[in-house]
Amino acid sequence: MRILVANANTTEAITTLCAEAARGAAAPGTTIIPATPRFGPAVIATRLENAIAGHALLELLAGHAGQVDAAVLAVSHDTALEAARQLMPCPVVGMTEAACLTACMVGARFGLVTLGGVETYRELIGRHGLAARLAGLEGVAATPQDALRDPAAVEVLVLEGVGRLVAAGADAVVLGGAALAGMAARLAAPVPLLDGIACAVKLAEALVGLGLARPRAGSLAPAQGRVSTGLSPALARLLRGA
Amino acid sequence: MRILVANANTTEAITTLCAEAARGAAAPGTTIIPATPRFGPAVIATRLENAIAGHALLELLAGHAGQVDAAVLAVSHDTALEAARQLMPCPVVGMTEAACLTACMVGARFGLVTLGGVETYRELIGRHGLAARLAGLEGVAATPQDALRDPAAVEVLVLEGVGRLVAAGADAVVLGGAALAGMAARLAAPVPLLDGIACAVKLAEALVGLGLARPRAGSLAPAQGRVSTGLSPALARLLRGA
Amino acid sequence: MRILVANANTTEAITTLCAEAARGAAAPGTTIIPATPRFGPAVIATRLENAIAGHALLELLAGHAGQVDAAVLAVSHDTALEAARQLMPCPVVGMTEAACLTACMVGARFGLVTLGGVETYRELIGRHGLAARLAGLEGVAATPQDALRDPAAVEVLVLEGVGRLVAAGADAVVLGGAALAGMAARLAAPVPLLDGIACAVKLAEALVGLGLARPRAGSLAPAQGRVSTGLSPALARLLRGA
Amino acid sequence: MRILVANANTTEAITTLCAEAARGAAAPGTTIIPATPRFGPAVIATRLENAIAGHALLELLAGHAGQVDAAVLAVSHDTALEAARQLMPCPVVGMTEAACLTACMVGARFGLVTLGGVETYRELIGRHGLAARLAGLEGVAATPQDALRDPAAVEVLVLEGVGRLVAAGADAVVLGGAALAGMAARLAAPVPLLDGIACAVKLAEALVGLGLARPRAGSLAPAQGRVSTGLSPALARLLRGA
Amino acid sequence: MRILVANANTTEAITTLCAEAARGAAAPGTTIIPATPRFGPAVIATRLENAIAGHALLELLAGHAGQVDAAVLAVSHDTALEAARQLMPCPVVGMTEAACLTACMVGARFGLVTLGGVETYRELIGRHGLAARLAGLEGVAATPQDALRDPAAVEVLVLEGVGRLVAAGADAVVLGGAALAGMAARLAAPVPLLDGIACAVKLAEALVGLGLARPRAGSLAPAQGRVSTGLSPALARLLRGA
Amino acid sequence: MRILVANANTTEAITTLCAEAARGAAAPGTTIIPATPRFGPAVIATRLENAIAGHALLELLAGHAGQVDAAVLAVSHDTALEAARQLMPCPVVGMTEAACLTACMVGARFGLVTLGGVETYRELIGRHGLAARLAGLEGVAATPQDALRDPAAVEVLVLEGVGRLVAAGADAVVLGGAALAGMAARLAAPVPLLDGIACAVKLAEALVGLGLARPRAGSLAPAQGRVSTGLSPALARLLRGA
Structure with a gap:
């Protein structure tokens, strides 16, 4: 099982710290894949930074869609959590x-x-x-x-x-x-x-184990045919639902 | 890992059904141990039956304390859930x-x-x-x-x-x-x-994986030196905390 | 008017104390009938004891069903209160x-x-x-x-x-x-x-005075035809609704 | 025991109806004293009428302060209930x-x-x-x-x-x-x-039976030395606390 | 724009203070019209005084209905606010x-x-x-x-x-x-x-600017054909809806 | 007074529609300044689009900081509202x-x-x-x-x-x-x-009229010395608080 541990700020040391905690909690067959956003705040301490980081995190996640079995948001504000759930074809858990x-x-x-x-x-x-x-x-x-x-x-x-x-x-x-x-x-x-990271890894493993189908209705159903401008290719593609 | 699947009513067919669902959800190394109470209502449909079943379920759990890694309450009312958490030295999850x-x-x-x-x-x-x-x-x-x-x-x-x-x-x-x-x-x-059963098994596995210490304070700390009359030996012993 | 004052723990001194408080509050024509459970914790201090005591209290109440005009639960956790209301043919009040x-x-x-x-x-x-x-x-x-x-x-x-x-x-x-x-x-x-005891006695008297009919619908309607194992004869009979 | 049944509108037929219901619920030793305000809306159907009736009801109550053992507000909006509790030296219950x-x-x-x-x-x-x-x-x-x-x-x-x-x-x-x-x-x-009237009469009797002391602190403590203009003598006197 | 600043107690000094604060906040074209009730408590410090003042304030407002573009209630308890909204043909704001x-x-x-x-x-x-x-x-x-x-x-x-x-x-x-x-x-x-006064004046100006229609349905629709006794002519007339 | 009407999606027709509604509600001295983000979803219909649009809207607002007296968010999800309040030196209102x-x-x-x-x-x-x-x-x-x-x-x-x-x-x-x-x-x-637009314009005018000071404490105090990567120069500068 591959679990993405996605930081929402741009500080690699935080990504590394979270990845270590994730590996300490993961089951034997679980691989932890750390990731850091391309842009955004170095640390998320305020509402403003958190709102900006939402986009950065979603772009980061989009780049891994289809390549991981679950994603853990390694940011204590559970930044853009519901949006990430709508975006990704796999379970997403906030720390x-x-x-x-x-x-x-x-x-x-x-x-x-x-x-x-x-x-x-x-x-x-x-x-x-x-x-x-x-x-x-x-x-x-x-x-x-x-x-x-x-x-x-x-x-x-x-x-x-x-x-x-x-x-x-x-x-x-x-x-x-x-x-x-x-x-x-x-x-x-x-x-x-x-x-948070240990709990998120275990709950992500549990969700993967349950093998629930992706919703076709409700507020987390995948985007379909949504048009956008200036977003990363992966994010734009997932909005189109192609 | 040994997970007790404890029914709270006395109908063996329900215990069997839940044990099957539990086995279907369990990870490879997990053993499911079904159990049915000694006394109580055949089916829990009302408040009255649920209150009686609480004691029956706690007696049942007490008999397995120390022999399982987690317990799943196979009763949709999550009967006596908090009491069961206080009672048992392992994680307890309601379905x-x-x-x-x-x-x-x-x-x-x-x-x-x-x-x-x-x-x-x-x-x-x-x-x-x-x-x-x-x-x-x-x-x-x-x-x-x-x-x-x-x-x-x-x-x-x-x-x-x-x-x-x-x-x-x-x-x-x-x-x-x-x-x-x-x-x-x-x-x-x-x-x-x-x-409920599948989710409870996966979350029980997750909790076992986290390896959290048992509380020494708060409302779920184990009983110590509590005196009782007419209870099963196992339940009375756990109340005494011996 | 006969009001049962039902303790939920097995300590007679508490029953006596509550009965005295009840007599001090009761109207001239009210008789207070103290009762103590046959089994259970000596004192209810934790969730575990409270859940066990629920069964003990319901068994105690069942033994007085039809012989009292109201019941006061002489236990500050209002143990099994809703179940007791479903069980008894008379008003039940928690202290x-x-x-x-x-x-x-x-x-x-x-x-x-x-x-x-x-x-x-x-x-x-x-x-x-x-x-x-x-x-x-x-x-x-x-x-x-x-x-x-x-x-x-x-x-x-x-x-x-x-x-x-x-x-x-x-x-x-x-x-x-x-x-x-x-x-x-x-x-x-x-x-x-x-x-609590004084208030419960006065409210029990008030409820008796109102003479409300027992519900035939809703979550407190009496049990009908419910099967059980290993319960006291009185409790089992009230579950059957015979 | 004397219980005031105070209507908050000026329709005598409602006062009479409520007094009859109150007498039907009252204990043998309880006397029901009906009362109707001097001014205000004929029927309270809207917020506006309810706010006006608050003053009318308080004036009515003030005129009976010290002469009754409890008051029942015979108005389904429980008009000015908390104010009435602060005003009166006896229990007040809304229907x-x-x-x-x-x-x-x-x-x-x-x-x-x-x-x-x-x-x-x-x-x-x-x-x-x-x-x-x-x-x-x-x-x-x-x-x-x-x-x-x-x-x-x-x-x-x-x-x-x-x-x-x-x-x-x-x-x-x-x-x-x-x-x-x-x-x-x-x-x-x-x-x-x-x-509402039957319940209020029984609860008023219960409160009288409890014999609770009037508060000397908190938001329902009696007014002391409050100055006013143009109010009925009884109401003005109770505001002064004399 | 004419904004009534209606005190709910009878202390002119409070009316004056609030009128000054209102003038300090008002837009150039806004005229502040202070008003003090004819009767009621000198200061509203308790529930009892607040309930009485409701009637006094509504009588005061009724006397200005149709002559002002909005009303500000210059009383920190927002006394009779919803009733005032039902009463008046213009926006009403509590401080x-x-x-x-x-x-x-x-x-x-x-x-x-x-x-x-x-x-x-x-x-x-x-x-x-x-x-x-x-x-x-x-x-x-x-x-x-x-x-x-x-x-x-x-x-x-x-x-x-x-x-x-x-x-x-x-x-x-x-x-x-x-x-x-x-x-x-x-x-x-x-x-x-x-x-409170400054905010109320600015929000009252905003509401006047929006020019919303008066409700014909709901709990704030104007009274129609409501009968009353002993109220001020203006208040009685607005209750009748004439 | 200059009020920015900031759309959060990239559809100019929506910006135009909102600007017209804003002009219809604005006071005589108010100038409406419409703005559309540089990137993001064409229409915000889901959680995912809303989270992305937050960054786009904040970048848009940052570009007008100091040049407007207030900002109205012309997006019915009140996208990034609290972050916008922290960002901007002027009042911000969601529609x-x-x-x-x-x-x-x-x-x-x-x-x-x-x-x-x-x-x-x-x-x-x-x-x-x-x-x-x-x-x-x-x-x-x-x-x-x-x-x-x-x-x-x-x-x-x-x-x-x-x-x-x-x-x-x-x-x-x-x-x-x-x-x-x-x-x-x-x-x-x-x-x-x-x-929403009309209300937001009137409330924005009201807030400008109140002239409240910007917070120096609390969760909306301006960012100070926050480091970021890859953001627009205006947004990065406001995060630094320079």
Whole structure:
């Protein structure tokens, strides 16, 4: 099984980090294929960067359509997730989505720890329809760069956030942020910690195993005969549905 | 990997049907272990039967604790699901829960078709915190016995229900009811149809693969030193935490 | 009028405490009939115990069906409440349900103070559809045993919790927990304090007074012809609807 | 026990109808005291009339403060309910509120049948925080005048509405509208029908029985030292808190 | 364009303050017409006063019907807003409603700072259906009289509340309370501060510019042939629809 | 005042249609500046096209930053609205957002009629936090091309949809879809019909009139020092915050 791990920002170090976490979680027969967009923001920290990265990520995915069995979005904002599902002929899983859905299977309510602000994660969880399962959000005072450079220091802060979320009623905690990929396995916490990339890889494998047919109706049915201008050849072709 | 497929009613034919569907979905290295409770209702059709079956199912699970890698609840009401998670030292997945979470990964909103009344499914989806993802519920005029005896006739009714849900905005449809186990794979529908048992097996495999630690805090932490009277030895022992 | 006060755990001291609180609230012509289950957990502190106790409580209720005019569930988790309503030919009221509904009649938003963790109460109030009326939950660091042994010390902690809830916008406060039965009347608080048992007795009397017919349709219609194995004769008979 | 049954419109026939329904539901020792406002709309059919009637009803209540043990608002919009609770030194219950809370004790979800439009009832139930318990609303093509003049014809329409609500999942149905007071007891329906006046009288008796103290804090604490112009002497005095 | 700025309490100083704020926000061609009710509470601080003021405000508005192009309710509780919309032949905007809707256009979630208790504002925002956009509420320990007498001291407190709301995720903050009219423009805050009167004037101008027809159906259609007793001639006439 | 009317698809005819509707609604001193993206889908009908168009629209807006007083997004999906607000130094209003917020000021609940499927509008209104105000959605069996080619035929279908929404409780109806720009003014309906472009222009004028400061904190604060690759010079410069 071939799983594309598609970063949505242009920082190769993040792609590499996520690919490593993905390989650590993948089943024996699964091959991880990392990919980085051609254009867009170096890091996605705000709404503006996230909206731009959506196009970059879709172009990246389009270039792999038909060549992979599933795609994992290695971006904690689950950027352009529904659009990617409509685009691709294979299952697509977002890393935060995957961690939240997994959290729902190991706890009643879950929390989320991330680096920096929490508001866009609150919205994301609301968009996924999971607000009723959310016990709280904790933003740690550190940047993705800090996490890459001095992970031990960031781990201390993350564990403090986990503690506050457990006190607030969380039965499980999602680590949100591509820069935290792989960290959960190194931490000892009183409740399960969920790594977005690991969860996404396992859920992608599960979806491939189910072998569901692609929809012919509904809001995720493939585009047919849609005209466009100035897009990459692969993306334009998938819009045409040819 | 050993996955317990635990029915919550005492009808062996349902256990057998679910075990077959589970084997059809399981990965090569997965062994399916079917189990049926010692006491309780023959079929769970109402709130009263479901509440009684909770105890029967927990007793059944307790007898397998430590001998399986995961448990799938082969009962569409996800009976005693959270209690089962607290009880067992391994992942536990409910069949309707699994189908709904999987539906969230292949569509924006999903519907559910079941046999008979829909109100307890509406509540169940609400209890899972997924009401915002629900496009509608369709109750088909047939009994579990009908589905076992004349599946082809029931399949026609189910597909009509699927059609109405797609018109109401569903991108995917859950087939709810243990008696429908295995039916999804035989139907041709315009959107993905989700079989609870198949989804539960794949998600159980995914959870086993993640290897999450058992919680030491929160509402699912194992019982410790709890005293009881008149319960099965295995259940009483797990309540004591010995 | 005969009102059954049915404990769901096997601790007679809790049954006695609740029966006393019930007698203190009952109208002159009301007789309180205390009852304790034959099996199950000694105290219900977790999800697991609550699910097991559901069966124990339903068996207990079944043994009194037709001999009482109403039943009060003397367990703060409102264990198996809807199932009990389907089972019994008379009104059934849960003690926390009763306190919350009463709180809705004396305030805009209410709070709840309990002993220990609050998450299962949050879920319970959500299941009752009253989350929008909830101002907050306070868990006091004391056990039911503490409340029985040294009520004065626990009263101090409860009043502190009440104060925090009033500051958070509560117009009334529910005392949650069978072990707190009767405490509300002894405390002087700036807002009404609601005793679950007292509220349940008064609402049960009100329901008996209304003389509503039993449903013949809907999710609480009595079971008819349901087959079971290994249940108490009374419970099995009510499932058969004979 | 003296219970004020306070109409909010100026039509004496409605006051009389509600007083009769109240007497039919009251316990032996309860005296029903009917009252009609001095000014305001003849019938409350729209938002505008409801807002005006709030003042009229509060003036009416103020004139009975200290002379009754509880007040029932005999107006299906639960007009000025929270304000009335702040005003009066005794329990106050709204008739639709009472029917909805009672419905919550005899069913999982309830419906409401009324004469004419349903939107203000949808809002009212939302304001009471009970939207999650609402299965549906049915507006019958008849006026309050029709109900007073030819109740049998209206009963047929109401029963049809009840049937549709049961099909939509209602376990109980509220009859909304002061002009329907007393009708529920005459109808044979497959689920309990709830009469607002009867429910309000029983819940008012229950609240009086509980003997809760008046709040000294929160949003329903009595007014103190509030200055006003042009109000009735009783209302102005209660605002001053003298 | 003539915009009525209708206070709902009888304190002329508040009317004057709001009229000044309105003039500061109005477009060149807009004339502001201040008005104060004939009767009712001097200040609206509680539910009781708000309910009484509804009638007073509607009487006041009725007296200007047909003579103004729009009405702004200069009362932070948006008193009788929907009733006023049904009553008047022109657009009607509430000051807190206007500030909240404007906040939705300049931020993802907004907060609200007011003087004193916050619960009625929480309800108001819920009634407007905007609870999902609310980041938090802060009640400042000061009275409307303090704000009129020593605005500088109150401004310090308000800015502290704004800071807490920004930390809680607010992208914009509403200043709630007629006594705060005009204050927003004097404060330097890290996010936009919204003045209810200014927002209401601009939105009223926008609505006049749209020239929408009055509804002939729905819950805001004008009253027709409604009979009343003891109301002001203008109000009674508009109820009759003559 | 200069208002940019920015289309998000590349069809000039839609830009022209929206610009005409904008000019019809604009105040005397307002200049409408139409703009069409350089790349992207010809029409936005699906999630995939909408996600791609986000980047195209942001690039278009960036090119006008500092040269306009406000921007109206002439795309009924309110594409990249929050990102646009973060990007631009001036107010930004989405056309469907504007129509929904306006609908909130002229009715209790509103409906929406559009061409084709309704699910993405349901999500959009949910994302705006206005789901509680939504009475229903109606999808008319016609394409944007139909609306441009034979508006009269589409108007008949739209009015039928409006009728169904009024019956479902809508006090006002939004016409959703850039291809319907200008249609509302030509239709005679029993409730106000809201044209997205007209509403957006009036609300944009109102926001300009308020003169609110740009946020320095929160999720819409301007980007500072953000690095990117392969974006248009204007967009890259605004990300850098130079």
